[in-house]
Structures are given as C-alpha cells and as structure tokens.
Amino acid sequence: MPPAADPPLTTTPTQDDLKRVAAYHAVDLVQSGMVLGLGTGSTAVHALDRIGDLIRRGTLRDIVGIPTSTKTEAHARSVGIPLSDLDVHPVVDLSIDGADEVDPHLNLIKGRGGSLLREKMIEGASKRFVVIVDETKMVNLLGGSGMAVPVEVIPFCSKYTMSNLRTLFSGIPGFHLRLRTTPGDEMTPAVTDNLNHVIDLFFEDGITSDLDAISDAILKIVGVVEHGMFLGMATSVIVAGKDGGVTEINRMGVRRIISG
Numbered sequence: 001m002p003p004a005a006d007p008p009l010t011t012t013p014t015q016d017d018l019k020r021v022a023a024y025h026a027v028d029l030v031q032s033g034m035v036l037g038l039g040t041g042s043t044a045v046h047a048l049d050r051i052g053d054l055i056r057r058g059t060l061r062d063i064v065g066i067p068t069s070t071k072t073e074a075h076a077r078s079v080g081i082p083l084s085d086l087d088v089h090p091v092v093d094l095s096i097d098g099a100d101e102v103d104p105h106l107n108l109i110k111g112r113g114g115s116l117l118r119e120k121m122i123e124g125a126s127k128r129f130v131v132i133v134d135e136t137k138m139v140n141l142l143g144g145s146g147m148a149v150p151v152e153v154i155p156f157c158s159k160y161t162m163s164n165l166r167t168l169f170s171g172i173p174g175f176h177l178r179l180r181t182t183p184g185d186e187m188t189p190a191v192t193d194n195l196n197h198v199i200d201l202f203f204e205d206g207i208t209s210d211l212d213a214i215s216d217a218i219l220k221i222v223g224v225v226e227h228g229m230f231l232g233m234a235t236s237v238i239v240a241g242k243d244g245g246v247t248e249i250n251r252m253g254v255r256r257i258i259s260g
C-alpha cells in the first residue's frame with residue numbers, strides 16, 4: 001500500500017493536528033487481512049477514521065478490528081470497520097492506540113479514558129503495539145507530567161481498596177489519590193465499560209521506584225482488577241512534533257525519522 005499523504009496541517013498545528021499526523025503514519029503500517037486492535041481516545045479516533053476511509057476506498061481489504069472500548073466499538077462501526085473480539089481472534093497482528101504518558105523505555109500510562117483493562121488485554125495479545133502521541137506525552141518519568149496512574153477496582157467496598165492503595169504509597173512524598181467521578185457530578189463514581197470504578201494515583205514528582213515492583217504491589221491488593229501502567233508492551237511509539245517532525249522510536253531507543 002502506498003504511504004498515506006500527510007494530512008493537511010493548519011499553519012500552527014494544534015495538539016489535535018499532531019495526534020492526527022501520528023495516527024495517519026501508524027495506519028501506514030496496516031495491511032489487508034490484518035486483525036487490528038483498535039485503541040480508545042482522541043488520538044486513536046483519527047486512526048479509526050483513516051482505517052475506515054481506506055476500507056471504503058478499497059485500499060484495505062479483509063480487515064477485522066477488535067475495539068478496546070464500547071465507545072471505540074460504536075465509532076468503528078460508524079466508519080465501517082468490521083469487528084470481532086479476542087475469543088474469536090486471540091492473536092492480534094497490530095494494535096494502534098494513544099497514551100497519556102510515554103517514558104524513554106516506552107513504558108506507558110494509559111487509561112485517562114477509563115478503558116485500560118480492555119486496552120491491556122487486546123494490546124497484550126498483539127504481535128505489534130504501536131503507540132501514537134503528540135510530543136507533549138513524552139516524559140522522563142511516568143507520572144511526571146501530572147497524569148494519574150488509573151487503577152480499575154471492583155465497586156464492592158472501593159473505599160476499602162482505596163485505603164489499601166493509600167497505605168501502600170504512604171511513604172512517597174507528593175503521593176495522593178482519588179476516586180474518579182463522573183464529569184459534572186462529583187458525588188457519583190465514574191463507571192468503566194466493565195462496570196468497575198477507577199482510583200487515580202498521583203505521583204507529583206514522577207515514579208522514581210522500580211515500575212515492575214509498583215505494578216506487582218498494586219495488583220496484589222484484593223479488589224484491584226488492573227492498572228494503567230503498560231510496562232514493556234509497546235513495540236514502538238510514533239511521535240508528532242510541533243515543528244512538523246514525525247519520529248518512530250522503538251524499544252531499543254532507536255529513532256527513525258518518518259518526516260520533517
């Protein structure tokens with residue numbers, strides 16, 4: 001398939017323009033016949049639109065998409081992407097998704113949209129997982145840009161689970177946490193696609209301890225379903241910069257200039 005033309009940019013690209021550029025370049029990696037993991041969020045939506053467009057034009061054929069959220073499922077249907085799930089297609093060729101933060105080792109924080117559990121299942125089943133971001137998402141330390149590490153918990157006694165999480169990190173300066181609430185209604189907990197709640201963990205100075213150890217400790221708390229640190233999962237990240245440059249960085253830290 002010929003590479004997609006860069007989408008038109010306004011003279012001063014907005015953050016959304018950059019998300020679109022990164023997404024379009026990731027879709028250049030899609031080939032007919034692939035099983036695709038379809039990400040969630042404002043960056044991933046550009047990839048969905050592009051894939052739908054290429055299917056309609058006949059450039060991409062026999063594509064099957066596995067959506068990482070009910071929102072993505074609805075959008076993918078609306079743009080004509082045929083859908084499946086992991087029960088039917090347990091191996092995914094390529095997943096494309098955004099992230100809230102990406103560190104130099106391609107560890108991620110995901111889940112601001114609350115879809116972390118399905119994202120982790122589908123992206124974990126993928127032969128290749130390409131992350132698409134604008135340059136503001138690149139950080140030196142996870143948590144360092146103020147993004148929360150979301151933890152999906154079962155609703156049963158979620159205050160109890162929250163207090164166990166608070167105790168776990170009580171020695172860390174700048175740590176705080178809160179139960180995620182529905183936008184515009186601070187009294188009602190936000191509910192995920194899996195009917196669970198989300199507790200957001202904030203590490204104001206970034207996470208300086210061993211990420212795998214933190215991951216294991218969180219997952220050991222009964223009541224926790226999953227967390228939004230995606231460690232060692234991304235194959236590469238496509239980063240779009242304000243200066244027009246687009247770079248793909250792989251796990252080994254090797255950079256490939258895509259454009260600019």
Ligand SMILES: O=C(CO)[C@H](O)[C@H](O)COP(=O)(O)O
Nearest residue numbers: 041042043098110111113115
């Ligand atoms: O993990 C996610 C949703 O659960 C998103 O991919 C992440 O929050 C990035 O979102 P956006 O592309 O809107 O900045």
